[in-house]
Amino acid sequence: MDRQTHPLLSRRPFTEKGKIVSAREAIDLIRDGDAVATGGFVGIGFAEHLAVALEARFLETGHPRDLTLMYAAGQGDGKSRGLNHLGHEGLVAKVIGGHWGLVPALQRLAIEGRIQAWNLPQGVISHLFRDIAAGKPGTLTRVGLGTFVDPRLGGGKINDITTEERVRLLPIDGEEYLFYPALPLQAALLRGTTADTLGNVSMEREALVLEALAIATAVRNSGGLVIVQVERLAERGTLHPKDVHIPGILVDCVVVCDEPEHHWQTFRTPYNPAYSGEIKAPMATPEALPLSARKIIARRAAFELAPNSVVNLGIGMPEGVGAVASEERVLELVTLTTEPGVIGGLPAGGLDFGAALNTQAIIDQPAQFDFYDGGGLDVAFLGMAQVDGVGNVNVSKFGPRLAGAGGFINISQNARRVVFMGTFTVTSEALEIVDGQLRLPEGGHPKFVAEVEHRTFSGELAAADGKPVLYVTERCVFALTPQGIALTEIAPGVDLERDILAQMAFTPLMPEPPRPMDERIFREQPMGLREDLLTLPLAQRFHFDAAEDIFFINFENLKIASHADIDAIRDTVERHLTPLGRRVYAIVNYDHFRIDEALLDAYTAMVSDLERRFYHQVTRYTTSSFMRKKLGHALEARAVPPHIYESAEEAREHLKDPD
The missing domain is CATH 3.40.1080.10 (Glutaconate Coenzyme A-transferase)
Structure with missing residues (x-):
């Protein structure tokens, strides 16, 4: 991979405070034909101030021209912000993007065949930035197999003028993989919150950190130019080292955004400290969706x-x-x-x-x-x-x-x-x-x-x-x-x-x-999903300990609401114990067990039948005195010794008691 150093960076590293420049001064360093990487997700972490400056320079001078643009997540508002600033014919010649729905200006150029364009998986591009940084030949993965990204199904190319293969099929040991080759990157447009005079950048007010470090490292190691937009400056040595997400050794230009609307936390919200994790906000219960x-x-x-x-x-x-x-x-x-x-x-x-x-x-x-x-x-x-x-x-x-x-x-x-x-x-x-x-x-x-x-x-x-x-x-x-x-x-x-x-x-x-x-x-009313999720599946409620010859049954939080529920219990016990061909001991947990009154007789009939066929003896326990009485009376009516205790320890202690 070509790593020719940007000619305007021959004096790297810049002297202290020499990195602090205007947006136009930084953008003037981007040359015709450069490959530019941008960070952002919708509007989060996107360097809007730099994109506006890049667009203004092109409209004013016709340069830089024929850029290659590479980005992972969609960066735009579906209208005019974000990468839509770069949607001018001549400004970009090639675009490798993960999502196109929010950038109609670039989308139009691609669909009309006025630029070469690829759509690759967002995660692959984020990993490709990291692999370029590490000097690897590209990214090897199974992601994309069988989709339009697979070279047998189009290779991610968006139009007919896009001929370069950016994805290759690479079998290894009989397994199919896709290889996404690396490319050198000459410029990065990134964003943070605070930069010190050495170019160290923190992100305390950002909602995401994204792939800023990977992009900065990839561009720096490709010999390119790293430009970071921030809200404010700090003196050297005042940022906590663990708060620095882009080290100053990777940064060439720091641009302080003097137009707050170009540094909103998202394209909808100027700033919410709960998004950046600076506070925990009270969680208001959202309105229930209408039944639609x-x-x-x-x-x-x-x-x-x-x-x-x-x-x-x-x-x-x-x-x-x-x-x-x-x-x-x-x-x-x-x-x-x-x-x-x-x-x-x-x-x-x-x-x-x-x-x-x-x-x-x-x-x-x-x-x-x-x-x-x-x-x-x-x-x-x-x-x-x-x-x-x-x-x-x-x-x-x-x-x-x-x-x-x-x-x-x-x-x-x-x-x-x-x-x-x-x-x-x-x-x-x-x-x-x-x-x-x-x-x-x-x-x-x-x-x-x-x-x-x-x-x-x-x-x-x-x-x-x-x-x-x-x-x-x-x-x-x-x-x-x-x-x-x-x-x-x-x-x-x-x-x-x-x-x-x-x-x-x-x-x-x-x-x-x-x-x-x-x-x-x-139905209009809530479904009771929480109760469903906290109810253990029936199949996971039974366990046979062969060493102790004890069959453990966990009916905690179980609700018997139909005859089908009773049949399911009978069937499950039969599947577990019939193959043994002998009787076992059993302990049943009835904590927070519920049963409709109309089903109690059918349930105890099923219990009596199982005890007759499969058990030497059964003990039961529940902390509910009401359930001990209710279930105990129902079992006694079936001539089944209830043996219902208050705790698991008591139930276990009396399980094999001959009395």
Whole structure:
């Protein structure tokens, strides 16, 4: 990789205080043809003041020209800010970007074929910055296989004039990998909060730290120019060394932003200390979502949450999962994350997306994608715009509209479970719910198509890996199988033929009749999700200790609400103990156990039958005196010795007592 030093930096390192320059003085150092890397996520961490100065210089002088631009996350507001300042023909010649939906000015140049353009996974680009910094030949990963980034499916190229291969297939020991080659970078436009006169930069008021260090190191080691925009200056030696995120040895120019609107914390919020972790803000309970298609989808998706899981919520429809989780009081049971480096807290939405209130940690973006790519996410909730019969998903390109993949490919490919969320069709008409039954609008543009236009997620690859994948809509739910997607659930009031099959370009698998979606999803009142999540699955409530010959049954917090619940207990005990061919001892935990009065007789009949067939003796315990009396009387009525104690120790002590 070429590391020719920028000719204007021959006197590096600059003398103390010589690094403090105006935006125009710094931008004048960028030459025609330079490769420029920018940091930012939407508006967080983006050097708006420098971008405005770069645009002004080009419009005034026609230089610098033919830049190569490289960025990981989308950096813009969907209108005129962020990288939209660089959307002038002649200013950029090549763009390598992770997300394009927020930069319509650049998007237009790419779609019209006026620049060479690539869309690569956001996490790959963040890692590529780090690998360029380390002098490596590029980034080797499985991320992107089977998607439009795979060279067999387009190599991430956006238009026909883009011919250079930026992705190569590289098999190793029989396994397929993708190789993303490194390229030298001549300039970096970065942002921080405070810089001292040596160029050390801290980020105490920033909502994210992103890949600033990786970019600065990559450009410095490529012989390039590192420019950092800050809010304020400090004397040398006054920044705590652990607060410095970009060391001064990497920084060539420090630009103090004298226009506050060019240094907002996000493109929506000038400054919120809770976003930067400087304070813990009181967590106001957000208003409950109205009962709509969005809430129905978010509610069904929320059933896929599990206590202690690490979760990623995508932008848009998946944000509703956070609102439902808050309403159902389960937010504290999971850890929400976002790809730029937020762990914990409540992620923000809209132009604040990427920030979060009251986070546990804010790490750099390459490290977050290390965690994601390595399988650290338990479940990811992501949007879907097109789905085909083999389970492929498109969220990146639709005709002339280029959204880009962002972190979607990294996340969907490597999360342990994925839940895609979206309305069944594209329609502007709202559905109605009458007595818990859906009333759907007619028509709508199909989203379940014969073949996706752009493959952002590979159903075949996920199925081959055995990844659990759901596709959740307001009217039905699909699951990925090795043979394609199968229709598994259907909403109340929905007609299978008219409302589902007739609106699809393919026929889904239906190995079994679709079961009804949970009726609680379609009611105004909360669903009781917290209780569901804190209830241990039945299969995990039984354990046989062969050494002690004791069968342990944990019914703590269990609620018996139907005859099916009773049958499930009987079946589970039979599966565990029938193969033994002999009787065992049993201890049952009935703490916080609940049972409907109408089911008590059927339950104790089942208990009596199991005790007769499988147990030498059973002891039970609960701290509830009411439950000891209630259950004890019911068992005695069945001629079953109750043996109900107040503690586990007492139950164990009396288990093999012949009296």
